[in-house]
Amino acid sequence: MAFFEMTKLALKWALTKPATSPYPFKPRKPLAGSRGRLVFTKDNCVYCNVCAKKCPTGALVLNRKEKKWIIDRLRCITCGYCVEACPKDSLEMVTDHESPVVTRDRETG
């Protein structure tokens, strides 16, 4: 049984830099490979509706007539299933996270 087992750990950390970063002054950089945010590029899209069909949460809606790709960011779980399914590589998952959303407005691309 030890009585000052924690003292060593406490002393070590009292003399080193904090393990936490000073958020929000220094925001955390996303790690490479992180699933952060879904980005749509209009150029190649043929509005085939595959991404909307595959989306497990129903966050995507496509309007072929008006050539619109619509996403509900609050529903998107950034699983990346649509990115895998897209035949034209119009969708991409980038590492930086979406900024906070306060309304249910849908984003159109």
Add this chain to the structure above:
Amino acid sequence: MARTVIPFGPQHPVLPEPVHLDLVVEDEKVVEARPSIGFIHRGLEKLAETKDYVEFTYVAERICGICSFIHGQTYCQAVETIMNVTVPPRAIYLRTIWGEFSRIHSHLLWLGLMADGMGFESLFMHSWRVRERILNIIESTTGGRVIFGSCKIGGVRRDIDPDMTKHILKELDGIEKDMREITGVFLDDNSVKSRLCGVGVLTKEQAYDLGCVGPMLRASGVAQDMRQLGYAAFNEIQVQPITRTEGDSYARCAVRCLELFQSVDIIRQVFGKMQPGDIEVKVTGNPTGETITRTEQPRGEVVYHLKANGTKNLQRFRVRTPTFANLPAMLQVLPGCDLADVPVIVLTIDPCISCTER
């Protein structure tokens, strides 16, 4: 002596999960504990009837926020068994690695909560500091921090490249060193021992009769671990269950502390065996049949029952989670304890009520 009923939970500063207990106390001693659950039922089993079986992997992963990966893995294993899919060896190894990372992060989370529950705040923060290093590895390899989303029917979505493998192995050395410092406090410190030793004792017979699973069962001396069944890569890697005989809260804490190092060891072994190759096979058609799959989650054994009738939706989906199996044992050990020890005993089963209620 007059009896008083004290409502405990579902919202309580020390409880991470919403379980409600009516504690019947005589002075400071608990004489009876009456539970009630059902605060966070989400109807996930019913959802299986309306979701595509491939999409349902995402739902299975969300049954629990902590052992999420192993839920997804178990579901995929169950569907693969029904459909007779042979998963490539590399995918199996990757699943094993992520499963063990998931176990380490769950155990470190639990150790932190335990320290917080007994009032040892600095130890709580150090446990979570180490856990953060694990989460960073998980995020850079799978893309998610707690919901990995990397398991799919027929394999896995992502591979780990050689550079990342080197980085992980180097990082694991540092993490292991950090974990030794922290677990040293949990296992040897006088204040921790005085709070945990002899609290909530469950004998070997009681643990067996009440159907306990996981660390709760092993802490009482029953050497049972579902990894011995040989699912994923465990047919090549032998896992010797870590057991203690005391059966008290300290023993449960010790089992989890030692399992951290066991998991690190398993990850190293798997990296040593992994050969380049495919990480997925294409799965076509719909499942027909019925299966029961069991795996070892950080909290204990999970049982999946799947029934499919050839359509894209499953006919029946049923999960028996480890917390559900451990709740009767918790109610068995509560009577006779001090009121101040109730949070400690509740925490030692590592309750995950959202798993239990699905």
